[in-house]
Amino acid sequence: MRVDGKGLIDRDRAVSFRFNDRYYTGFAGDTVASALLANGVRLMGRSFKYHRPRGVLTAGSEEPNALVTVGQGAAQDPNVRATVQEIYRGLAVRSQNAWPSLRLDAMEVNDFAWPFLGAGFYYKTFMWPRAFWERVYEPVIRRAAGLGGLSGRHNPDAYEKAFAFCDLLVIGAGPAGLMAALTAARAGADVILADEDSLMGGRLNAETYRVDGQAGPDWAAEAVAELAGLPNVRLMPRTTVTGAYDQGTFGALERVNHHTGRRGGGAVLECFWRIVARQSVLAAGALERPVAFRDNDRPGIMTAGAVRAYLNRWGVSPGARVAVFGNNDDAHRTAQDLIEAGVEVAALIDSREDVAQSGDYKTYAGAHVCGSSGRQGLRRITVRRAGREFQVEADCLAMSGGWNPTVHLTCHLNRRPTWSDEIQSFVPTPGAVPGMTAAGACNGVFSTAGCLKDGADAARTALKALGLRPRRGGGVPDADDTAYRLQPLWAVPGKGRAWLDFQNDVTVKDVKQAAVENFRSVEHMKRYTTQGMATDQGKNSNMAALAVLADATGQGIAQTGTTTFRPPYSPVSIAAMGAGAQGMGFAPRRLTTSHATSVAEGAPMIEAGLWYRPSYFPRAGETTWRQSCDREVGMVRDAVGVCDVSTLGKIDIQGADAGAFLDLVYCNTFSSLAEGRVRYGLMLREDGHVMDDGTTARLGPHHYVMTTTTAAAGNVMRHLDFVSQCVAPKLDLRFTSVTEHWAQFAVAGPNSRELLNGLLDAPIDDGTFPFMACGPVTVAGVAGRLFRISFSGEHAYEVAVPSRYGESLFKLLVARAQALGGGAYGMEALNVLRIEKGHITHAEIHGRTTAFDIGFARMISAGKDCIGKVMAAREGLLDEEREQLVGFRPVGAVRQLTAGAHVFEQGAEATRVNDQGYVTSVAFSPTLGHFIGLGFVKRGRARHGEVMRMVDRMRGIEAEIEICAPVFVDPEGGRTRG
Amino acid sequence: MAELTGKTPCDGLLPLEIGAVTLVEADPGRLTSVAPYRGGAEALGRALVSAHGLDWPAPNRMSVKGAARLIWFGRDMALLAGPAPAPGLAEHAALTDQSDAWAAVDLAGDDAEQVLARLVPIDLRAAHFAVGHTARTLIGHMTASITRLGPDRFLILVFRSMAGTLVHDLKTALEAVAARR
């Protein structure tokens, strides 16, 4: 219930929200947890395995029990910590993992079957009969498991990512973090202060400490105000630094609008930050550990720190009659805070013998809580003292087993933390993260005064590394400096189940059994029992589990060691880290200058790498792509076709050694190429396989322009950079991509020259422009380039103009082509044309083929070195048994060929050992009136004329095929040259 | 004789004004990449000064003379923006016309830095990236050239074919930043 006069909430602003089927009212500044507690709601969730009733254990992001689902419909957000979710008008949250209701959960039967569901039970059963695993056991297990659910619909909310840079990143805005930020900022450092909470101040907002004579929260507010006023400081509240990465890079999740109902209109829900910091101060505080005792998991049993937080920050008492149990002085402060707030303290149970009465409440020294009752909410606890057990009525138990420094980020680069006997926990190992200094509670310093001083010192260390001077004066404010005294207490001995990992339902028994079964390494114990694998990643339970394991194995905790902390510190939504990619944002879209025109023509656009290219240009009356494709092929063979080939890579190469360079990167020779001429080139990888092919034109004595395939343009550019900078750095040449500068169009077919001559200022003929000629031309008044090359096998050209004129030239070319009985053609026709002509693409040069395989071995010039030459000569790559490029044509009843089919000898069974090869490309050739194909067959070149069997099990097609030469149309090349 | 009509890369995509930021297509004029041959750097430098009054820019810097800009553009390479390159330069360097290869946009306004912080993995705050500074880096998933032209004004170049993606990415960032105001 609410406690008057306490808390940092705004009591003038009531906020109503929904939990399951009821509306509740809280105040601005409340979390779902604090508001529900204020309304007397203790039961907030169910555990993972036994579906035990659970309430809040903590008041922070480490909460393992009070997980809820926020919202509904496509936007529903599962596994949200009720202890972190701020309430706002219209907020609706639901409990999870309970059916039919939170109070009455059918799966609670598991809790009565617990003796059979202990550590690792599933490894020992569910094995018979075999088929039952997928059909019976697994579906049942899956349905029972899991916490909240996804909506199953596309994420409707906006997320973003951003980069930030600073001299110093301070992680955590408690006393240590605030002091570090103040010290560094006053010295002129460029500071980012990030804190996962909505209100900066850390424990100062949850305790009753005074700083510099002020109330803790007031001092914190003033510090934050000062920082907010400095130009060199960036405050990032509601921002969890989730991971430490190499060279001062940090990941951080900012919850931008989870505390508002604001969606859409550019408003993002979360922002994932990549923060680059030259130095960092980790001031992440500490996490209180529960104590394991029988039935220590009832709603109403929580950490003492959480009780004080609810009381002091939110003005809520989690119970009317609160008992306190601990092994350190915080138990006493908790009781004192409660009394001071007018809450009844049922009893103070301190496991230590030597403790004085600390206030006006019943104190049991040298005593333990060894049990509890109250299925859906705590009713009473059992206390054991001097061998005697008795019961104490209480609806809330505050327990404190001591504190664990939040060392997580210091372990993200794989360094282990160091055991401290003094605080019975692990502390950061200095230097574990280069440039990071830990300060305050996360460094094992627990008093407020100690935290303030440690924060200031850490900032000074950072400033020194940054070459900055701390400002004179500015001492550390006075504050409480009581020493932290505790006596280790991990698990209270006794019968029954004592919980360690609340969410995963791992008990002391489970850990002991794991040790008995020889899962004695901490990693084995974790993996066998699932201890520490819940959503809190063991923040609340790992230490106690370690201690229990250490006890069971007879090793010390330090020897036992910890499991590894890995990013993220607290869970990060995939939508945040993947922001921007949903829909089209995953990769850039590259559009040619003819894109809009092609779309307007009704051409379906298909992805080609990052580019989009037209598949075909349908005309009235054409109902299938094949009709359009066949017509376009016919146009090119009989009249003229126009195709945008701008997506091919174009690389402008200049310099005295340009020819020598090309001789090195191509297996054939280019230094001997005449000016104004074009040559086909084959490029190998250093391992002797084909990398890419294309044509390269010599425009001047020291000037070439290379073309690459669309697919390999990027790789080839990188390869050329590699060769020129790493392999042949002394060659004098420079090159740069001109792919984007030139819009280039293939004009192919018998009428291609006629078409072009209608546009060129100076008409061309075979004399001025023979096959494989190139040169500058003026196209409709614009300076461009013309290449007489042919991928289709027809008399063809490629004409290039600066991209600004691309769309205009494409329209003009298509119009002229149509006037000459042709028109635009797309990728489908382009593919048919090249297969008819036997031109290869990356379907054939797929990375496993050599020049030998495709019949181009002779292109590897004997007279010079080239990349890949030596490795291409390996015995295994010149074996006649290798699969060699061939053509296929149907000769049986089944006329269809399919790419991806495998090839077998007639009569041979279609098995792996009989496999003779495969089909890479097929097309229906309108020119020939039947299907044709390219592919690879063992000893293929020697098997032309052999009839074999094509088997495509995937498509259910088998066909008799004849192996033939991989050129189907105009093998002599008369059409190309004529 | 048919005439060809030119079209700019961001034709139909810009301008945009969202929140405190404007995004318009820039016209940097003629673009020529200038890449000195081995040992040609010094002579090239002299030729540039005499021909265009421009100093060869240090890495990550731009030199300006009137309407002419020489923007550092990568390893031993600069982009001459504005004038046509003096013919003499070709002796010392590979000159390549890039006029139509790049989409150029001008991002200006109080929040311009905030917008770019959502897309660019380098520190673009004025203290570290002053007027006249330039960088080859990423914007979203695209390689880009980014230059600070003024206190809150940037010139951004990406491949022409990616103009649509550039505008989309910047628009999304503009809206997100505006929504935080």
Added chain:
Amino acid sequence: MRFSGLRVLREGLTGNKGWQPHWRDPEPKAEYDAVIIGGGGHGLSTAYYLAKTHGMTNIAVLEKGYIGGGNVGRNTTIVRANYFLQGNSEFYSHSLKLWEGLEEDLNYNVMHSQRGLINLFHSDGQRDAFVRRGNAMAVQGDDAVLLDRAGVARHLPYLDFDNIRFPVYGGLLHPRGGTARHDAVAWGYARGADRRGVDLLQNCEVTGIDIENGAVRGVQTTRGAIRARKVGIVVAGRSGQVAAMAGMRLPIESHVLQAFVTEGLKPCIDHVVSFGMGHFYMSQSDKGGLVFGGDLDFYASYAQRGNLPMAEHVMEAGMTLMPMIGKAKVLRSWGGIMDMTPDGSPIIDKTDTGGLFIDCGWCYGGFKAVPGSGFSLAHLMATGQHHAPAAKFRLDRFRTGRGLMDEEGTGSQHNLH
């Protein structure tokens, strides 16, 4: 002790007091007939099959840390046999058959779940390549089904089919593909080997390999010298260092591969889904976490952790393919050390040193190979003959160019496979 539902019942009724260690922690003997260096999945299964199939029980597995602590304990648990090049094809086919009998064989529930694996394709060219793969699987005797777009939508209705950068053209379904509980596989083999007398020596790091006139004689370890005439190096990412002890330089570069798991969620993904264009794959564990990963970080590393650019790329791929996972929250990320070879395929072979064998180069495909790799290495170590399904995993194929198995077709750059 034999495991069974009945045993669980009996123990439950008697206070679970009767459970025994799954394996012993023996002291090292001075000599064994054979030692396996590396107590990961492959090392443990090698020991198991040496004992079970070849009756070699006087053997030891030497593990520098705890057994199952390497890649077998930090992978994305995918089990499949969907390769298309000869050599890989028959090997993974054999391995999958072993998987299918593993629970009975080991008397250990490794939760092998044949829920079906779907490789998506995003262009006509990719379809043809997957058809070729599917046909290779079919002629090997494994199962593959070609799905068109509608077929994919029936299995994976939650994918974004309408607004996605690389549209889904279809997929290749491998019904027998699936997942298994990775730790349990290591533990099951460990227990099985231990029960047959194999000594599992944990915290026993090999510091040297003793070689006399070209033949191996034993190893030096942090727990003393151990003599053995047969030594198998089965240390995945650490192969380079251990092989160096025998003076070998390997065709291997070790890289980090990251993986991720989300908080537990109610069932939402029933298959293993693989998104080729984004190098992204995902399945849901029985506990409810979405288990997923992507490509290498691409730089050589032994750090067992990665960096943000690849992590972000993986999440971005997930968001473009299946935006319904946006509100799933990543709970943990980790990295494994991948022993990458120049063709992306593994090595199981003798070495130039007599009695010294090596099993490495599993890149990031090692988990599904655990049974097959152990079986084949055991066969090689026990008989001196290459086991037929693994006969093409030769060490010298790179030098000779004979029998390269470059499934990706990316060539000899180690990190591109």
Added chain:
Amino acid sequence: MRLTCPICGDRDRREFYYQGDAVALDRPDGGAGAETWDGYVHLRDNPAGRTRDLWQHEAGCGAWIVVLRDTVSHEVFGVELAMSVGEAGA
């Protein structure tokens, strides 16, 4: 992870392409023999510790760089231009 490009300065790893061991700089000549070429193209020292590898600042200035790095800690000790290494060498 961040690398300092000798030309552009300190940059995020996402701007760089990784090739592999800097052995790639020492291309043997044609007659060097099968073993040498096998060593160049395939075999690697693959150290767990200090290594010297080859990257390209692909999304930046385009320079290929040689990075001295620790493969266990990811600490970077130094970066130089591959071009200058090559010119200094043979």
